[in-house]
Amino acid sequence: MxxxxxxxxxxxxxxxxxxxxxxxxxxxxxxxxxxxxxxxxxxxxxxxxxxxxxxxxxxxxxxxxxxxxxxxxxxxxxxxxxxxxxxxxxxxxxxxxxxxxxxxxxxxxxxxxxxxxxxxxxGHLGPDLLGPDWDAARAVANLRTEPDVAIGEALLDQRHLAGVGNMYKAEVLFVERVHPWTRVGDVGDLDRVVATSYRLLRMNRDHPEQSTTGRTARGQEHWVYGRGGEPCLKCGTAIERADQGEPPRARVTFWCPVCQPAP
The missing domain is CATH 3.20.190.10 (MutM-like, N-terminal)
Incomplete structure (x- = not known):
């Protein structure tokens, strides 16, 4: 998407x-x-x-x-x-x-x-990460209204903050070393998660190519997204993948089990 x-x-x-x-x-x-x-x-x-x-x-x-x-x-x-x-x-x-x-x-x-x-x-959308209404504090507050929801699902809920999709969800959580199934209430620094979401989208908004690693070589543009079974670019551990969320809204999620230890 x-x-x-x-x-x-x-x-x-x-x-x-x-x-x-x-x-x-x-x-x-x-x-x-x-x-x-x-x-x-x-x-x-x-x-x-x-x-x-x-x-x-x-x-x-x-x-x-x-x-x-x-x-x-x-x-x-x-x-x-x-x-x-x-x-x-x-x-x-x-x-x-x-x-x-x-x-x-x-x-x-x-x-x-x-x-x-x-x-x-x-009208139901949260603050837009790339819009003039961007309000990081409100986005964090919105996420905190559902402390028992997994952070991987919460970031995709456009009512909290608008613009994060499945790729950015996976990449943001890798950068912040947060496991996708961590409860929102257990995330140590939600402000950093939101700030990284903003930074990565802003970094890529002016061109069609999307890179969260800063690299453009094929297969090196993303830390974990789309790289199930491949070695982590940080530690070499095989990237894991699994569906997250309830059908029919379940989305495939990628993470490094070492860089993002399970809660």
Missing amino acids: PEGDTVWLTANRLHRALAGRPLTTSDFRVPALATVDLAGRRVDEVLARGKHLLTRLEGELTFHSHLRMDGSWYLSRTGGPPPRRHPPHMIRALLANDEWTATGYRVHDLHVVARADEARFV
Whole structure:
């Protein structure tokens, strides 16, 4: 699933291409929006809120979308060849001005609502790690409201803090030497866990490549994520992996049993 930094970068690129100009085309290929036409309306801004994308338009309207596991937006020159990343039947939304066309492949949760109603989609979110509302103290306080929940699950709960996904969860906990099944109430320094979450997402938000180790060589970008059975880059112990959480929300988790001793 695209994580907070990927969604932030997507919003930033869409904003630079679309904001301040009227749309010449809007084409929504989902039944609920089949008759909606936003052509002629100026795009005021595109922003990320956690893992949600909000395209705000003239007339106090907002177009909401979510990338979920497989969604993506691509930009191409209007009038030029379309992106060749996915087959055309996967297109669910098109927004274009006279210079740029934004094509949404397999994007989800598409809605056009009054801007005042955005809270329907993002009002439940905690402070956004990459947003102007970031508040580390509130994020820590939110986590502490569920002391008996495993920290690996708590970090993924977007109500606590918005933007951490499965990869960053694993990497943050490795950096802080915290086992994923440690109870929130037993984590020695939640402030450091939250600060590291912020640092790693901020470090990667301006480019599509994600590295938490500072390395870019293939297989060396992450400390533990996606490296089950491989040697830990710190101590050489085999990385372990297991599902964490209750189905259907269980997510595969990676950790080093030596660097992150079990509680």
